[in-house]
Amino acid sequence: MPRLLLNLRNVTEDEAHEVAELMDDHEIAHYSTPAGPFGITAGGIWLKNATDYPRARALMDDYQAERSQRVRAELEQARREGRVETFWTTLRRHPVRTGVYLAVAAFILMIFFAPVIQLGDW
DSSP: OOEEEEEOTTOOHHHHHHHHHHHHHTTOOEEEEOOOGGGSOOOEEEESOGGGHHHHHHHHHHHHHHHHHHHHHHHHHHHHHTOSOOHHHHHHHOHHHHHHHHHHHHHHHHHHHHHHHHHTTO
16 A cells, blocks of 8 residues: 655655655655646655565655754855745845735735724724
């Protein structure tokens, strides 16, 4: 019976590809299911044989620890080089769009909190 190894919600394409390659390299039979319509289901990487799960899980744990260290190092390198997108860099690059987003957020908050503020005037 198949067993879910990795739910693909919030998983990047390169990570899903690397996990599939990892399973191929260790000759663990697997298959992928695509995301469903309207984002209801996320898809996943499934093992064809549930008996392979302990070995696959151990490989995944090692892979995820290595990937975590690698991605954090890449992020730190990007921070040192000034390539990380922050609020201030977005504001400088797209001032009108950022201003519109902030105005819309403020408007929504005003609508949301208007009844509470009016109750205080009783």
